[in-house]
Amino acid sequence: MKKETAHRIQPIPNVLAFNAPAAPQAAARIATALGQRNAIEGLNQLRKVLGAPTALRDYGLKQDNLEEAADMILPAIPSSNPRATTRKDLLAILRAAWSGTAPTSEQPQQPLPVKPPRTPANHLVSEAGVG
Numbered sequence: 001m002k003k004e005t006a007h008r009i010q011p012i013p014n015v016l017a018f019n020a021p022a023a024p025q026a027a028a029r030i031a032t033a034l035g036q037r038n039a040i041e042g043l044n045q046l047r048k049v050l051g052a053p054t055a056l057r058d059y060g061l062k063q064d065n066l067e068e069a070a071d072m073i074l075p076a077i078p079s080s081n082p083r084a085t086t087r088k089d090l091l092a093i094l095r096a097a098w099s100g101t102a103p104t105s106e107q108p109q110q111p112l113p114v115k116p117p118r119t120p121a122n123h124l125v126s127e128a129g130v131g
Contacts, residue, residue: 013043014093017103023082040103047102055100066094 017040020027027039034042047054061069070090077085096103 013040013047013102014097016040016043018085018089018093019082021083026082044102044104054102056094056098057100061098063098066091066098070094 016027016030020039030039031037031042034046036042036045046052053059057063070087073094074085074087074090077090083089
């Protein structure tokens with residue numbers, strides 16, 4: 001598989017379903033922008049309206065290449081991603097996206113605990129035993 005193919009193919013609704021619990025405000029903004037009550041519903045509806053393929057296999061990605069794709073994509077996931085992503089997580093996302101399994105709004109999207117970014121101010125507060 002060519003490297004540019006791995007980066008061009010993006011299972012956006014599946015990635016959103018993975019990240020939304022850790023970034024509920026961002027998911028809410030996406031939903032609002034798409035005119036839906038739920039960001040995943042909005043993306044699924046947009047794909048229908050555009051007639052966009054719903055499975056990575058529709059782009060020509062072979063199931064045998066999912067592991068290789070994960071190995072190529074994992075290093076490109078930014079450290080600022082809302083959730084830490086393991087190879088196992090990525091393979092689950094890719095497998096669902098390859099088969100065309102679109103996440104639904106009925107799937108749990110509970111916010112995950114998110115650590116506040118470490119800044120000089122909150123670092124000093126935590127060292128002082130406050131908060």
